[in-house]
Amino acid sequence: GAGVSQSPSNKVTEKGKDVELRCDPISGHTALYWYRQRLGQGLEFLIYFQGNSAPDKSGLPSDRFSAERTGESVSTLTIQRTQQEDSAVYLCASSSDGYREPQHFGDGTRLSIL
């Protein structure tokens, strides 16, 4: 497809388990972003990739969160030892360059921690 694709669309897991969320950006987009949206809140920036490097990880809330990007394409966001407060929609976006280019979002992964 032409848009940003995220999988899974929904994930329910038990507290303490690890989860891995995947993002396929628009082909050719060098910039990739992860956001988190908690219920009733705005989008919260997590991490920014330019190519395979992450020049800005300032939004990752704890060391349980990590992300990587390979082949200047697919990115995975990993949350280790999940907690209930990690429940949110995790959104991925890509753009043709840095922050100033309009970002194209995927439909998100709804993560529920029991």
Added chain:
Amino acid sequence: DQQVKQNSPSLSVQEGRISILNCDYTNSMFDYFLWYKKYPAEGPTFLISISSIKDKNEDGRFTVFLNKSAKHLSLHIVPSQPGDSAVYFCAASKGNTPLVFGKGTRLSVIA
């Protein structure tokens, strides 16, 4: 501390009338502003942006106004259509830094 505030959680407007969505910001260093629209279970979609060197940008039915002295921007939709019913997010950034989003305003356009 919220740097981008959308103080109206919801707004209802009659079809054909003007919708005005407001956004206030606290950081005077912000120099780039955007509006995104979000339907349920979908990701946000970029609508329109404005740089701080301008005070107005127009794209079809959508116009964004920026008042730097008041640290306020607004999105006008004229005429409003039922398909415009969605959550609208205001976002801002300074220099080459991440976007800061507001909490959104849910617009309902009533036929």
